[in-house]
Amino acid sequence: MSLARFQRTALVLTVAAATVGAMVLWIRTRSAAPRESHGSALHELGPPQPQFVTPEVEPKPVSYGLEISATADEIIIGLDFNLPDRRLTARRPRPRGAYSVKVTDASGKTLERCKGGLVFENAIHDLAHVRAKYALEPELGARVFANHASRVAEFTVVDNTQVDGVTYRGVVTDGVPPSVTVVKYDRYFYDTLLSVELFAKLALGCSALSRDH
C-alpha cells in the first residue's frame, strides 16, 4: 500500500471512529445522572433570567478552593468594574506602574478620577484570583442573579497579553454569611471565596480606593 493511500485510509478510519465516539459520548451524556451541586437559600430563588438559562450546559464541578481564574500581577494593566449605575475603569501604562482610576455614571459622564493606591492594587490582586467554593446548577445560578439584578457587577481584569480576557458577573448574595456568586461565560456559576468587602470598596470608588492604607 502506498503511503498516500495508507494516509487516506487512516483518515477515513479516524473520521469513522470520531463519529462513533461522538455518538457514544452523546448517549452517555444524555443518560448521565445529574451531577452533584450545592443549593442556595430558598429566599434567593426567583424567576429564572432568560439570558442565563442554558439547560444543556452542565456545571463544571470544582474542588473547594480551586482557583478558577488567576492572573499574575506582573502582566496586569487594568480593571473594568461595572455596576448598573456606574463604571470604574483603571489602567496603568505598564505592569507594576501606578493605576489611574476613572469613575463614570451609566451615561459615561465622569464622576471622579484618582490614582489607585495600595488598597486598589490589593483589590485588583484579589479580583485576579477567583477561588471557587462550589459550582451551582445553571438554573439556580440564574435565579440568584435575577434576584439581585440591581447590584450585579461585571468585572474584567485586563492584562498585557493577547489572551482573551474573561468577563465575570458577580453579585453579593444575601446568605448568612453573605458571599460572592459569579458567572463565567454566562453559563458557569460558582459560589466563591471572593471578599464581600472587596465589592463594597470597588462600588464606593475613589474615596475607598485611593488611600494607601
Next chain:
Amino acid sequence: MANFRKPPGVDLAGYDPKENKQVLTVARYATVALWGGGPPGNEKLKVELSDPLIAAVVEQPRKGDLRIFRVTGKRLGSAKLEAKVSAGGVWAAMQIEVVQSRGKRIVVYIDSQTLEAFDSGKLVYRFICVTGDSSHPTDRGHFKVTRREHPYISKTYNVPMDYALFFTADGKAIHQYHGTLPVATVRFLKSKVSDYLGSHGCVRLSEEDASALFVWAPLGTPVEVK
C-alpha cells in the same frame, strides 16, 4: 562508567539519583563529588562541562578519596558534567540542569510528545501530550505560567480549553483536549499519519491529566518547551 554523586553532608535538594541529574538555579551552586578510587591515573581526570556557558565548575579541597566540585548555575539550560581521562574517554558523567526555580516546573518535550512535572527536581507527573503542528509549532524556550483559567473558552478558535495554564503572551497554553478521540490516539495519528492533527501551538492533555496539572501548578510555575 562511574558517576558523579552527592558527597555526604551536603544539601540533596535538586538532586535526582535515578537520572543522576542535578537541578539548580542561576547564581546558586550545588556540590557534587567523584566517588571511589576511579580508574588508574585518577589524578589526571579532567572535569568540565559540555557547555561552559550553562554553569561554572570549581574544584574544592578533597575529602579523603573524594574529589569535590562546586557547580554554579550561570544561565538556563542543561549540560553534561564530564570527567575525562587523558586518553579522551569519559569516565564519569552527570546531567546539570539550570532552571528558573528549583521548586515546581513543567517540561514539555516536543520530540516525544510528553510532558513532565517536577518538584524540587523530583518527577511528579509524566503525561503524554499533543503539541502544535508544523504550521503552528509550539514555541521552544523558557516560559512561566502567567494565567490560569478553568473553565475557559477561546474566542479566537471558539473552542473550550479547560484547565488552561497560559505560558506565552500570544495565548499558548497547556490545557484539556476536548476532541472525541483520546489524546493517545491523536498523538499516535499525529506522529504516524498526519502532522495536521497537531494543535495550533497549545499543549493538549487528557482531561484527567490536565485537571491534575492545573491543581498542582500555581502561577509562576516555570515551563520549559524543548
